[in-house]
Amino acid sequence: MSLALALVATAGCAAKAGETAAASCDAPGVTPDAVKVGLLYPDSGVLSEAFKAARGGVEGRIGLANQSGGVNGRGIDLVWRDDAATASTNGTAARELVENVPVLGLIELSTAVSGSADYLDRTGVPVTGLTAESLWNDHANMFSFSYLFAKGTAVTTFGQYARAQGGTRAVVLEDAADGPSVEIANQLIASLRSQGIDTVDRVGYTTGSSSAARTAQDVIDSGADVIVGTVAMSSIAEVLAAVRTAGGDPKVVLSPSGYSQALVREQGPAIAGLTIWVNYTPFEAASPAIRRYQKAMADFAPELDDPDQEVAVASYISADLFLRGLEAAGSCPTRQAFITDLRKVTDYDAGGLVPGTVDLSQNRGKPNTCYAFVRVNATATGFDLADNNGSGQWCGQLLTGAAAGTG
Secondary structure (H helix, E strand, O other), X not given: OHHHHHHOOOOOOOOOOOOOOOOOOOOOOEEOOEEEEEEEEOOOOOOOOOOOOHHHHHHHHHHHHHHOOOEOOEEEEEEEEEOOOOHHHHHHHHHHHHHOOOOOEEEEOOOOHHHOHHHHHHOOOOEEEOOOOHHHHHOOOEEOOOOOOOOOEEEOHHHHHHHHXXXXXXXXXXXXXXXXXXXXXXXXXXXXXXXXXXXXXXXXXXXXXXXXXHHHHHHHHHOOOEEXXXXXXXXXXXXXXXXXXXXXXXXXXXXXXXXXXXXXXXXXXXXXXXXXXXXXXXXXXXXXXXXXXXXXXXXXXXXXXXXXXXXXXXXXHHHHHHHHHHHHOOOOOOHHHHHHHHOOOOOEOHHHOOOOOEOOOOXXXXXXOEEEEEEEOOOOOOEEEOOEOOEOOEEOOEEEHHHHOOO
């Protein structure tokens, strides 16, 4: 596909200065007044409940774009398919969208992208979405604003946050049988060490089989004042409650999940003071970007009762990233122009929804350096935004090589 597009690059419309020369205005999915964009997500199956807000997030962002005239004068025509979170269905649905609809590219919000990734790479189809699988690191046609599987790298940001709260010694809770849990733990240990915080113990913990009381005593005996979890928030809540019952009072408790009003209501006072890190601007920031997001969701995805949830905003950003690629591809977009020119963007921030900025030319397979932190308030009725010198953004530096190792 890439070679075919290159061969006809001298035909068709002229490109603007500094813009990759688009071959013609008749690329797959492109008409004079519209661009077809595909969406794959699990609308059925075991993960349908977890992803039920995904389509609403995409429709909210695309609705906002179309209200403003689309991209480069073309409206966005969204065509979605259900992949049921299975690789075989994902692969079949991707081929149908690419070959039969056809679409210019895809937004993939699924845990089964393995079913289509190789095919989409071979055919040069651009993809944006959520990195729920490590394969997102391996394909140049695939883009995300945040990478979860970033082996061999870490960032100083988490250590900076813990140090700012007075943390000095850490215990890490992990699921030793779960590869991603251990890998994230490795990254967090490197981050803490970069700021002079020693990890004095790594504790395996599984809800339902591990003893919260015994783990809590281990934490207290270690002298740790920082607890970092890479396990489920319910597991961290169990341990935190047991630590406090035993007389412990950690200065920092960090979790990668749990930013949900429903979970706060469910867990109650047990998680007061728990801090969750997020790779998007928290809703408590009430920033112009958040207000714009909330209005777009109310206008174009009204069926979603509560848009203030992670899957919705992450899906919205994934759609925004696709629109940014379409804008970069110019007035006569092609699949190759989309991929080439989006990879040149060095200051992507989703209109303020992403802390800091993301360098898309360098970010594939690497962790973000900027995050926001939210704390469960003292009465466990909601969240407070963790301030950083008047800002809700905490930005560190990338660690590589020996600095990113666990020692």
